[in-house]
Amino acid sequence: MNVVANVYRGEKIESSHLGHIAVVNSEGKLLYSYGDPYRLTYARSSMKPLQAIPIIETGTADRYQLEPADLSLCCASHSGEPRHRSRAMWMLERAGQPEEVLQCGTHVPRDEESYKQLIREGKSLTPIYSNCSGKHSGMIATATHMGEDVATYHLPEHPVQQRILDVVEDLTGYPKEKIYMGTDGCGVPVHELPLANYAWAFAKLAKPEVISNPERQQAVIRVTDGMTSHPEMVGGNNRYCTDLMTAFQGRIVGKAGAESVYCLGDRQTGLGVAVKIEDGGPRAINLVVNEVLRQLGIGIDGPLNDLAEYTNPAITNMSGNVVGRIEAAFTLIAKDESLRA
Amino acid sequence: MNVVANVYRGEKIESSHLGHIAVVNSEGKLLYSYGDPYRLTYARSSMKPLQAIPIIETGTADRYQLEPADLSLCCASHSGEPRHRSRAMWMLERAGQPEEVLQCGTHVPRDEESYKQLIREGKSLTPIYSNCSGKHSGMIATATHMGEDVATYHLPEHPVQQRILDVVEDLTGYPKEKIYMGTDGCGVPVHELPLANYAWAFAKLAKPEVISNPERQQAVIRVTDGMTSHPEMVGGNNRYCTDLMTAFQGRIVGKAGAESVYCLGDRQTGLGVAVKIEDGGPRAINLVVNEVLRQLGIGIDGPLNDLAEYTNPAITNMSGNVVGRIEAAFTLIAKDESLRA
Numbered sequence: 001m002n003v004v005a006n007v008y009r010g011e012k013i014e015s016s017h018l019g020h021i022a023v024v025n026s027e028g029k030l031l032y033s034y035g036d037p038y039r040l041t042y043a044r045s046s047m048k049p050l051q052a053i054p055i056i057e058t059g060t061a062d063r064y065q066l067e068p069a070d071l072s073l074c075c076a077s078h079s080g081e082p083r084h085r086s087r088a089m090w091m092l093e094r095a096g097q098p099e100e101v102l103q104c105g106t107h108v109p110r111d112e113e114s115y116k117q118l119i120r121e122g123k124s125l126t127p128i129y130s131n132c133s134g135k136h137s138g139m140i141a142t143a144t145h146m147g148e149d150v151a152t153y154h155l156p157e158h159p160v161q162q163r164i165l166d167v168v169e170d171l172t173g174y175p176k177e178k179i180y181m182g183t184d185g186c187g188v189p190v191h192e193l194p195l196a197n198y199a200w201a202f203a204k205l206a207k208p209e210v211i212s213n214p215e216r217q218q219a220v221i222r223v224t225d226g227m228t229s230h231p232e233m234v235g236g237n238n239r240y241c242t243d244l245m246t247a248f249q250g251r252i253v254g255k256a257g258a259e260s261v262y263c264l265g266d267r268q269t270g271l272g273v274a275v276k277i278e279d280g281g282p283r284a285i286n287l288v289v290n291e292v293l294r295q296l297g298i299g300i301d302g303p304l305n306d307l308a309e310y311t312n313p314a315i316t317n318m319s320g321n322v323v324g325r326i327e328a329a330f331t332l333i334a335k336d337e338s339l340r341a
Numbered sequence: 342m343n344v345v346a347n348v349y350r351g352e353k354i355e356s357s358h359l360g361h362i363a364v365v366n367s368e369g370k371l372l373y374s375y376g377d378p379y380r381l382t383y384a385r386s387s388m389k390p391l392q393a394i395p396i397i398e399t400g401t402a403d404r405y406q407l408e409p410a411d412l413s414l415c416c417a418s419h420s421g422e423p424r425h426r427s428r429a430m431w432m433l434e435r436a437g438q439p440e441e442v443l444q445c446g447t448h449v450p451r452d453e454e455s456y457k458q459l460i461r462e463g464k465s466l467t468p469i470y471s472n473c474s475g476k477h478s479g480m481i482a483t484a485t486h487m488g489e490d491v492a493t494y495h496l497p498e499h500p501v502q503q504r505i506l507d508v509v510e511d512l513t514g515y516p517k518e519k520i521y522m523g524t525d526g527c528g529v530p531v532h533e534l535p536l537a538n539y540a541w542a543f544a545k546l547a548k549p550e551v552i553s554n555p556e557r558q559q560a561v562i563r564v565t566d567g568m569t570s571h572p573e574m575v576g577g578n579n580r581y582c583t584d585l586m587t588a589f590q591g592r593i594v595g596k597a598g599a600e601s602v603y604c605l606g607d608r609q610t611g612l613g614v615a616v617k618i619e620d621g622g623p624r625a626i627n628l629v630v631n632e633v634l635r636q637l638g639i640g641i642d643g644p645l646n647d648l649a650e651y652t653n654p655a656i657t658n659m660s661g662n663v664v665g666r667i668e669a670a671f672t673l674i675a676k677d678e679s680l681r682a
Contacts, residue, residue: 001342007600007621010523012533014383015600015621018359042355105659119460130659182351183664192353259348259356279620280348280356318446318471323524 002035002330004277005284009315009324018278019260019288021332022196023296026203026210026270028173028339030196032296032332038194038340041276044184044257046198047191048075048135049205049223050171054163055138056219060145064094066138071226072233073134077256079236080109080129087233088133095141102127103154104136104186111236132186134233139188156181156189165191170216171204172197173339185258195274196339198263203272205253206265224253224265240286240310247306248299260285266298284326286310291328343376343671345618346625350656350665359619360601360629362673363537364637367544367551367611369514369680371537373637373673379535379681382617385525385598387539388532389416389476390546390564391512395504396479397560401486405435407479412567413574414475418597420577421450421470428574429474436482443468444495445477445527452577473527475574480529497522497530506532511557512545513538514680526599536615537680539604544613546594547606565594565606581627581651588647589640601626607639625667627651632669 004019020035030037052074055061061071070091078084092099106125109115118125127133136153139160143153146160153160169176174197184190204210205224211217227234231245234255244254244264254264260277262285273292277284290311293299304311315324345360361376371378393415396402402412411432419425433440447466450456459466468474477494480501484494487501494501510517515538525531545551546565552558568575572586575596585595585605595605601618603626614633618625631652634640645652656665 009383009531010521010533012381012383012521012523014523015619017620040353042350042353103660105661107659116460119457132659180351180353182353182355183658183662185658185664187658187660187662190350192351278356279358279622281620281622317524317526317528318448318473319444319528320446321524321528323526 004034004288004328004330005326006329007283007315007324007326014324017281017284019284019330020195020276020278021288021292021330022199022274023292023332024196024199024203024272024339026207026272028200030335030337030339031271033196033335034330034332035278037196039276040192041195041198041261042182042190042192042259043198043261043263043274044190044259045077045132046255046257046261046263047168048077049227049253049255050167050201051135051164052138052223053167053216053219054160055142056222057215058142058146058163060138060142061222063145064091064141066091066094066141068222068226069230069233071223072230074138075223075227075255076134076234077131077241078134078233079111079239080114080131081111081236082114084134084233084236085114085128088128088137091134091137091141095144097140097144097150099126099128101140101150102130102133102136104130104132106130110239130186136186154188161189165189168193171201173200194340195276199272199274200339201272202253202263202265202274203270204265206267206272207270227253243307243310247303249303251303256285262286262289264289269296269298271296283313287313287326287328288330291330292332295332345375345629345669345671346667347670348624348656348665348667355665358622358625360625360671361536361617361619362629362633362671363540363615364633364673365537365540365544365613365680367548367613369541371676371678371680372612374537374676375671375673376619378537380617381533382536382539382602383523383531383533383600384539384602384604384615385531385600386418386473387596387598387602387604388509389418390568390594390596391508391542392476392505393479393564394508394557394560395501396483397563398556399483399487399504401483402563404486405432405482407432407435407482409563409567410571410574412564413571415479416564416568416596417475417575418472418582419475419574420452420580421455421472422452422577423455425475425574425577426455426469429469429478432475432478432482436485438481438485438491440467440469442481442491443471443474443477445471445473447471451580471527477527495529502530506530512542514541535681536617540613540615541680542613543594543604543606543615544611545606547608547613548611568594584648584651588644590644592644595630597626603627603630605630610637610639612637624654628654628667628669629671632671633673636673
């Protein structure tokens with residue numbers, strides 16, 4: 001049983017989480033794993049950095065003078081804070097598009113104060129509040145720049161999504177004929193690949209010199225530099241992605257995905273890490289990622305201390321008293337194998 | 342691997358849930374199981390019907406003229422709708438106690454409209470909004486009636502909690518010396534027992550004639566009749582407990598617990614069922630319970646049809662389009678063994 005974390009209430013295990021972990025280097029070699037590193041997985045929003053690459057490659061970013069913080073927001077599952085919403089609106093304005101073209105749908109934003117303000121003003125949620133509004137704004141800007149149909153940018157056959165599929169195939173090293181596609185929570189295609197291939201893609205994001213196409217290499221650098229120089233755009237206040245990249249000061253590029261996925265690349269070692277919690281619940285993923293880093297010796301000199309609140313989350317009751325805890329419960333297994341084709 | 346449900350996105354399994362199931366009759370015989378029917382489990386709020394029994398046995402319910410709907414609310418994890426809050430306040434008033442004595446803490450209620458109204462009025466959450474405010478009001482009324490210290494009613498050593506421990510021991514058939522206690526989300530003691538013993542307790546709730554103590558038998562009948570005659574008090578609008586008991590028209594007594602627990606008793610067959618989803622996430626529990634009922638042949642003549650929205654929940658994206666589904670994936674294993682001591 002590939003348990004990765006146990007949830008204690010008092011001194012007893014109330015619940016537990018299974019998981020899968022792959023650690024891959026930029027040459028596509030699986031170095032460590034746990035559970036099934038080849039589990040076919042939807043990486044969900046963890047793929048946003050890959051989805052942002054065509055914004056550069058098509059010339060969209062230059063045409064609309066997108067800034068590093070904009071590119072970071074295109075990779076975001078943001079909290080809907082004012083700074084996120086205003087920047088997404090600004091991107092749409094640069095492309096001459098109204099908010100209504102966003103196809104991401106609506107949901108209550110994580111930023112409670114933004115939501116409360118909306119209720120106080122008697123207003124309704126709009127798509128700009130969606131955690132994906134940055135990504136969608138980037139897709140819309142790209143379709144606009146390319147003279148493509150804007151209304152259907154989210155559909156699998158649209159050139160915007162086809163360019164993304166090409167990037168996914170290239171960076172994951174997994175043939176697109178074998179990639180099954182579902183629909184993501186925000187309505188765009190979501191790709192299903194072996195977990196280890198996501199780790200390989202993030203190893204390349206961390207070590208772009210292995211990417212032979214110089215234009216793609218430069219696009220990767222612009223996107224990932226955007227994320228690490230503006231981590232506040234990727235998540236927001238008290239968000240793991242933001243705090244992880246802040247703590248590592250440019251060393252790590254990381255992105256969460258729904259259903260409990262995390263992918264990161266370490267620019268110092270060139271390692272890529274991908275984690276999937278089998279049950280899809282959110283509470284164990286961050287502490288499992290921190291534990292992977294600890295076992296790899298990454299950040300044990302300081303950054304992981306800054307992330308202690310994620311490593312040892314307390315279970316509290318409704319009065320705020322600590323009544324339990326969650327603990328990582330796995331040891332990475334050393335491997336040395338080329339990724340299966 | 343004791344998978345109980347798979348979560349599909351498109352035609353692929355995105356996530357899966359493990360679980361444990363015990364089906365026990367009122368004589369304490371395990372008839373069906375899946376996973377580990379003896380998994381040591383906190384049943385959390387599934388124990389509220391047992392926690393309510395001393396309200397009758399101490400004479401508290403008669404002293405304060407508590408109605409069946411009040412007793413039902415004492416067993417509730419309610420949504421904080423106006424009808425729930427006003428009834429909890431009324432119980433406190435009958436006992437002459439102010440809202441401030443509630444020790445359950447606060448959380449955002451499930452009833453979105455009640456929360457929005459609070460925000461619009463610039464008010465803060467108070468304990469009456471807690472899903473446990475009915476249970477706590479019952480405990481406070483009991484302590485008041487008995488002349489016991491009211492401020493500490495939630496602590497393990499308080500007579501209110503000691504009486505509950507005696508009921509738990511009696512109805513589960515599990516010796517209290519072996520019961521480990523943690524702290525529940527609302528601050529009161531929570532007991533850890535083998536899953537099958539909870540199923541046994543609910544078999545007794547469903548078939549109280551097996552309870553030898555006539556006063557306890559009558560208390561059980563009053564509590565469970567309260568729940569089945571006022572299921573709207575146990576949960577609220579669009580809540581499984583409420584809809585399950587409504588659909589079965591008095592045949593089933595059921596109660597959910599946090600960390601994905603469900604316990605129910607079927608008054609027709611005298612069977613008790615207890616389910617625990619290993620990861621504690623909420624999304625699979627109701628459909629797993631419906632599938633247990635279906636495999637036992639309970640409600641296949643109609644009531645389960647009324648619960649179809651719980652049996653086949655759709656996964657939708659933020660625009661409301663169906664992009665996946667959750668399916669039960671287990672077959673109960675027939676057993677015929679007396680519960681282990």
